[in-house]
C-alpha cells in the first residue's frame with residue numbers, strides 16, 4: 001500500500017554543501033546548502049533564498065567555493081545553516097574554522113573541509129523561486145588524507161554525511177554496496 005503525501009521536495013539523500021563567499025572587507029561567510037549540485041561536467045547549480053548574505057556576496061564577487069561537509073565539523077556545518085552573516089558579522093569566526101583565499105577565484109577556501117570546488121559564476125538569475133546560480137568549476141582541492149593510492153578521492157575517507165529532507169536529520173554515509181556500471185551488468189547478458 002502506498003500513501004499519498006502531497007507535494008514536497010522529497011528526494012533522498014540531499015547533499016550538505018558548504019558555500020563560502022567573501023562579503024565587504026573580505027569578511028568570510030559560509031552557508032549550508034541542500035538545494036545545489038552538479039548540473040554539467042564542469043558546472044554546479046545553486047538555489048539560494050535572495051535574503052541570504054551568500055546571495056548578496058555571490059552577486060558582488062561573481063565567485064564562491066563549494067565544499068563537502070564532514071562529520072568531524074558537523075557542528076559548524078549546521079551552524080552555517082542557522083546563523084546569517086547579515087545578522088552575525090562574526091559568523092565564520094565563531095565557527096572556529098579557518099579560511100584562505102582561493103588562488104583561482106575571488107572566494108575563500110575553508111581549510112578544514114576535505115574537498116572543495118572553486119567556482120566562477122557564469123549565470124546569475126533571479127527566478128520566481130529565488131536566486132539561481134550556475135558556477136563553472138575552475139579548480140578542485142582535496143586533502144591528501146582522502147585520496148587513495150591512485151590519487152582518486154576515496155568516498156569512504158571523506159567522512160561525509162547527507163541531509164534528510166523528510167525529518168531534517170543528518171545521516172552518515174553507509175558502506176559501499178555496489179559499483180556503478182558493473183552491478184547491473186549481468187542483466188545486460190540476459
Ligand SMILES: Cc1cc2nc3c(=O)[nH]c(=O)nc-3n(C[C@H](O)[C@H](O)[C@H](O)COP(=O)(O)O)c2cc1C
Pocket residue numbers: 029030031032033034035036047048049051052053054055078080081082083084085086091163
Ligand atoms: C540542512 C540545511 C540546508 C539548507 N539548504 C539551503 C538551500 O539549499 N538554499 C538556501 O537558500 N538556504 C538553505 N539553508 C538555509 C541557509 O543555510 C541559512 O538561511 C543561512 O543562515 C544563510 O546564511 P547567510 O545569510 O550567511 O548566507 C539550509 C539550511 C540547512 C540547515
